[in-house]
Amino acid sequence: MKHFDVAVCGGGIAGVAAALAASRRGKKVILVEKQCVPGGLATSGLIYVYLPISDNRDVKIAGGLPEELLKQCQEYGPFTIEEKWSGIPDGDSGAHSNRYCCCFSPAGYGLTLEKMLRESGTEVRLETTVTQAYCNGKKRLKEIELFCGAERENISAECFIDATGGAFLLRMAGEKVFPETNYSTPWFMETNKHSRSAYHLTGDLHIQPIPVPAKDGQMAQVLSADELQEFIRRQYREIRRYYDTMSAKERKVCYPVHLPGMPQLRKIARISAMAEIKAGEAGKFCADSVGVAADWRQTATAWETPYGALVPQTIRGALAAGRCINSSGDAWEVFRVIPAAAMTGEAAGIAAAMAAEQKLDPQDIPIADLQRELRKNGVIIHINDVE
Ligand SMILES: Cc1cc2nc3c(=O)[nH]c(=O)nc-3n(C[C@H](O)[C@H](O)[C@H](O)COP(=O)(O)OP(=O)(O)OC[C@H]3O[C@@H](n4cnc5c(N)ncnc54)[C@H](O)[C@@H]3O)c2cc1C
Numbered sequence: 001m002k003h004f005d006v007a008v009c010g011g012g013i014a015g016v017a018a019a020l021a022a023s024r025r026g027k028k029v030i031l032v033e034k035q036c037v038p039g040g041l042a043t044s045g046l047i048y049v050y051l052p053i054s055d056n057r058d059v060k061i062a063g064g065l066p067e068e069l070l071k072q073c074q075e076y077g078p079f080t081i082e083e084k085w086s087g088i089p090d091g092d093s094g095a096h097s098n099r100y101c102c103c104f105s106p107a108g109y110g111l112t113l114e115k116m117l118r119e120s121g122t123e124v125r126l127e128t129t130v131t132q133a134y135c136n137g138k139k140r141l142k143e144i145e146l147f148c149g150a151e152r153e154n155i156s157a158e159c160f161i162d163a164t165g166g167a168f169l170l171r172m173a174g175e176k177v178f179p180e181t182n183y184s185t186p187w188f189m190e191t192n193k194h195s196r197s198a199y200h201l202t203g204d205l206h207i208q209p210i211p212v213p214a215k216d217g218q219m220a221q222v223l224s225a226d227e228l229q230e231f232i233r234r235q236y237r238e239i240r241r242y243y244d245t246m247s248a249k250e251r252k253v254c255y256p257v258h259l260p261g262m263p264q265l266r267k268i269a270r271i272s273a274m275a276e277i278k279a280g281e282a283g284k285f286c287a288d289s290v291g292v293a294a295d296w297r298q299t300a301t302a303w304e305t306p307y308g309a310l311v312p313q314t315i316r317g318a319l320a321a322g323r324c325i326n327s328s329g330d331a332w333e334v335f336r337v338i339p340a341a342a343m344t345g346e347a348a349g350i351a352a353a354m355a356a357e358q359k360l361d362p363q364d365i366p367i368a369d370l371q372r373e374l375r376k377n378g379v380i381i382h383i384n385d386v387e
Contacts, residue, residue: 004030004123005356006349007144007157009130012040013338014322014345015163016113017065021349021377023120027356030155031122032146034129035261037110038117040165042338044261046187048106048199048207051296051337052099058084060100061292061302061386063378066342070101072116076108078202094199099294103199106207130164133172140316140361141173158356160318161348166268167324175315177324179221180267180332184212186235189258205257212238222265232263266323267336273326274363275308281331283383288367290347292380293340302383303334307370310348311363319362321348343379350374 006022008015011033019031031038041047050070053062060067074080079094081102094103117124125148132145134154143156162169167177192206200206211217216238222231239259243251275288282300289304309326310319320326321344327335334340350373355362371381380386 001143002155004028004155004157006030006159006161006352007155008032008161008163008349009144009169010040010162010164010322011035011038011124011126012163012165012322012341013042013069014341014348015040015161016117017069017342017345018161018163018321018349018352019117019122020065020120021346022353023122025350025353027353029122030125030157031117032125032128032130034127036127037261038113038124038126039106039110041262041264043106043110043113045264046106046189046207046258046260047264047338048104048201049095050102050104051339052097052101052294053339054085054100055294055301055386056099056298057301058098059386060085061294061380061383062339062343063380064291064343064374065346065377066339067378069342070339072112073102073104073109075112077103077105079103105201130169130172133169135173135315138316139174139314141318144169158317158359159352159362161321161352162271162318162324163321163345163348165323166265167271167320170271170312170315170318170320170324171269173315173318175312176272177269178272178328179223179269182219182222182231182265182267183214184217184219184231184234184238184264185209186212186239186260187264188239188256188260190256191254210238210242222263222268228263231265235264267332268324270324270326270328270332271320272313273309273320274311274313275306275326277303277306277309277325277327277331277335279328279330285382285384289381290351290370290374290379291343292383292386293334293343295334296337297333302386303331304383305335305344305347307347307351307367310344310351316361316363319348319352321345346377346379347374350377
C-alpha cells in the first residue's frame with residue numbers, strides 16, 4: 001500500500017492550496033479529486049469570480065496562496081487585475097469593483113491549477129473518488145479507499161485533509177457534521193446575444209446566473225441522496241424555464257453552451273471542530289489565527305481564523321479545509337468563498353506537513369510555529385498585522 005505524508009481529499013480551491021502548501025514544503029503529497037478537472041466549484045461548478053482579498057477600505061488582507069491563486073487565475077482568460085493592485089495600466093478585473101478581486105475563465109483556471117499541482121510535485125489523481133475511510137481504535141484516520149476506472153486502491157498517510165466541500169471524508173470517518181439551508185441560483189455558460197449579464201468571458205460567451213424564487217430555490221439541507229437528486233432536478237427545471245420564456249428567434253442566438261459539472265450548493269456540511277467561528281465575530285482577535293478572511297459583502301472589515309475551526313472534534317490525524325471548516329451562520333457566508341478556501345487550505349497544508357514531520361497529531365502542533373511558517377509564505381495572520 002502506498003504511504004504519503006499528506007493525503008488531500010477533494011481538489012477544489014481549498015484542496016489545491018493545501019496540496020501546494022504541503023508539497024512545496026517537500027512533503028510526499030497525494031491529491032484526490034473525483035472530477036477530471038481540479039478547482040471544484042470554481043472550475044467544474046462555473047463559479048468564475050475570485051472574490052476580494054482586500055477589506056472594504058481597499059487594504060490587502062490576505063497574501064500567501066490566496067493572492068498567488070488570484071494572480072494565477074488570469075493566465076488563460078480575458079481578465080486582468082486592476083491597476084491599483086497589479087500596477088499594470090488598464091487592468092480590468094471584470095468584477096466591477098475597486099477591491100482586490102478578479103473574474104476568470106473556469107476552463108482556463110483548470111488548466112493553470114493542474115499545471116501548478118504538477119510543478120509542485122503533488123501526485124494528482126483526477127477522476128478518483130474517496131469511497132471509504134478507516135480509523136484505528138483511537139479514532140485516528142489511517143487509511144482511505146480510492147475508486148478510479150474499475151479499480152479500487154487503499155492508501156495510507158500521516159495526515160489527511162478533508163477538502164471535499166461537504167466534509168465527506170470526515171463524515172465517513174465518523175465525525176459529526178452540521179448541514180445548512182441551501183438556495184439555488186443556477187450559473188451556466190451561454191451565448192450572450194440575449195442577456196444583460198455583466199461579465200463576458202469573450203465577445204460571445206458569458207456565464208449567466210439566474211435567481212430562483214425562494215419557494216422553488218430553497219431546500220432545508222442537502223445531505224441525503226434523494227435531497228441531492230431533487231436539488232439537481234430543480235436546477236435543470238429552472239434553466240429550462242429561463243429559455244422557455246424566449247421566442248424561437250431569440251433562442252437562435254441565445255442558447256446554453258455548458259452546464260455546471262457539479263451541484264452548485266453553497267453550504268453542504270461543516271464539521272464539528274475544536275472551535276467554531278460564529279456570526280458577529282468580525283474583527284475578533286484569535287490567538288491561534290491562521291489567516292484573515294475578507295467579508296466579500298463589505299458589511300464588515302475582516303475575520304481572523306482560529307486554527308481550532310480546522311481541527312475535528314473527535315477524529316484524529318485529519319484536518320478540514322475550505323467550505324466545510326466549522327464556521328456557522330453568517331460566518332459561513334464569509335468563509336465559504338474562494339479566497340477564504342485558499343487561505344484555510346494553505347493553513348491546513350502547512351499544519352499537516354508539520355504534523356507529518358514531527359509525528360504529531362495536527363491538534364498538537366505548536367501554534368506559534370505554524371503561524372511563523374505561514375508568515376514566511378506571506379500569510380497575514382492577524383487583522384492588526386495588516387499594513
Ligand atoms: C451558486 C454559487 C455562487 C458562488 N459565487 C461565488 C463567487 O462569486 N465568488 C466566490 O469566491 N465564491 C463563490 N461561491 C462559493 C465558492 O465557489 C465555493 O464555496 C468555493 O469554491 C469552495 O471551495 P472548496 O475547495 O472548499 O470546495 P469545492 O469547490 O466544493 O471543492 C471540493 C472538491 O472535492 C471533490 N470531492 C467531493 N467529494 C469527493 C470524494 N469523495 N472524493 C474525491 N473528491 C471529492 C469535489 O469534486 C470538489 O472538486 C459560490 C458558490 C455557489 C454554489
